[in-house]
Amino acid sequence: MTKYVNxxxxxPEALVQxxxxxxxxxxxxxxxxxxxxWGSSTGIREDLQERNAEIVRMYKSxxxxxxxxxxxxLSVERIEAIIYDDLSK
Structure with a gap:
């Protein structure tokens, strides 16, 4: 839990005001x-980029x-967003 500080x-008083x-x-x-x-510590960002690239590659094939x-x-809406995002680049 984060410790709160007054x-x-x-x-400085002026900044508080x-x-x-x-x-x-x-x-x-x-x-x-x-x-x-976000994701830089765990590598999830790279994992999602690879997954999305695979989705686009499969769709194009x-x-x-x-x-x-x-x-x-994934939902149809999410798949569409991934594909349309790639197509708009």
Missing amino acids: ANKVL EIQKYVQGQHLYIPRSDRKA GVNMIKLTELFY
Whole structure:
């Protein structure tokens, strides 16, 4: 669980007052500046790119969308989005 820090203890008063113009009494998350891109730690981004490339390759070789949904356990809408995204490049 993330530990919460009181903004008054770590930020200058002027900055706290500026933030309060936008957020009053709510929790505010400030991400790390060195945050890694989604999927870069696990490799899932590359896995999905490879999967999507395989879907497009199979579609272009004549496999219909219904068959692709069965092979990849995805909805027709998701298969369409993957294919149309590739075709629009």
